[in-house]
Amino acid sequence: MADRIREKMNQLRLDAEESAAKVEELQAKVKALEQENLAKEQEITSLSHKNGLLETENEKLDTTIKDLKKAADEGQQHGTHNETLQRRLQLLEEEAEEADKTLRETNEKLRQTDVKAGHFERKVQALESERDNWETKYEEMSDKYKKLQKELEDLQTDIGNI
DSSP: OHHHHHHHHHHHHHHHHHHHHHHHHHHHHHHHHHHHHHHHHHHHHHHHHHHHHHHHHHHHHHHHHHHHHHHHHHHHHHHHHHHHHHHHHHHHHHHHHHHHHHHHHHHHHHHHHHHHHHHHHHHHHHHHHHHHHHHHHHHHHHHHHHHHHHHHHHHHHHHHHO
């Protein structure tokens, strides 16, 4: 029986040593798993932070894309507006050239009219001068006629008295 108890004690000792080794092995595994878990948690925290930064960057890029699309639309509208203004400018330039041409033609006609007016003024002055000369001659002739008429009457009276 003592052998049996010894054997049982040896067996229990072996079982205890195996259990202690297993406990140490399991404790080492637990410690390794805890360290791995801690590393994974740190990695999760780091990735969460990176994810937050990327989401912020993504929002910024979305805003930038919206702004660029808006700017492109405005640029296209400005381009269309610019084309409209260019056409309008071209039409205004054409109208200005036409108005300038009309102004030159009108100025030329005005100059010709001024030349003709000057010619006609000289002609009127010449005719007025000629008229004045004729009036003077008419008055002189009228005076001569009256004198001659009076002389004729005087002569008739003298002849009638003879």
